[in-house]
Amino acid sequence: MTNVAPTSPSQARHPYSPVRTTEAGLVYISGQLGIDNGGIVDGGIVHETRQALANLQGKLATAGLELRHLVKVTVYLASMDDRNAMDEIYQETLPEPLPARTCIAVAELPYRARIELDAIAARDEA
Numbered sequence: 001m002t003n004v005a006p007t008s009p010s011q012a013r014h015p016y017s018p019v020r021t022t023e024a025g026l027v028y029i030s031g032q033l034g035i036d037n038g039g040i041v042d043g044g045i046v047h048e049t050r051q052a053l054a055n056l057q058g059k060l061a062t063a064g065l066e067l068r069h070l071v072k073v074t075v076y077l078a079s080m081d082d083r084n085a086m087d088e089i090y091q092e093t094l095p096e097p098l099p100a101r102t103c104i105a106v107a108e109l110p111y112r113a114r115i116e117l118d119a120i121a122a123r124d125e126a
Helices: 045-062 080-093
Strands: 019-021 026-033 070-077 100-105 115-122
Touching: 026 045, 045 080, 045 115, 070 080, 080 100
Parallel strands: 070 100
Antiparallel strands: 019 026, 026 115, 070 115
C-alpha cells in the first residue's frame, strides 16, 4: 500500500463501504462527490450538486431504495457562498418531506470538489 494520495477519483481505493445496511433497516451511504466519468464534473456547484445527488441516488438504488427513503443528509461545502445554488438543486431534486439535514463548510474536499453528500436512509416499515 502506498502513502501517496491519489490525484484523481479514478485512481482512488478507499478503505470503507460505499453502502451499509443495518438489521434495523437503516442504510448508510458514504460521501458522494460530483464525479462522473472518473472526475469531478465541470460547471461549478450547480453541476456538481446535480451529479452528487445522482450518485447518491445510484447508491440508494443498490440497496433497493429511492430518494424518498432518505431521513438524514449531511452536506459538506467547500464554501458557504455555494449554499444558495446548492439549496436550489437540492430542493428541486429531493421529494417532500425533505430529510433532516446538516450543512457545513469545510476547509477542503477530495479532488477539489465543491460538495460532498453523505446520507442515512430507512426502509419502509412492513
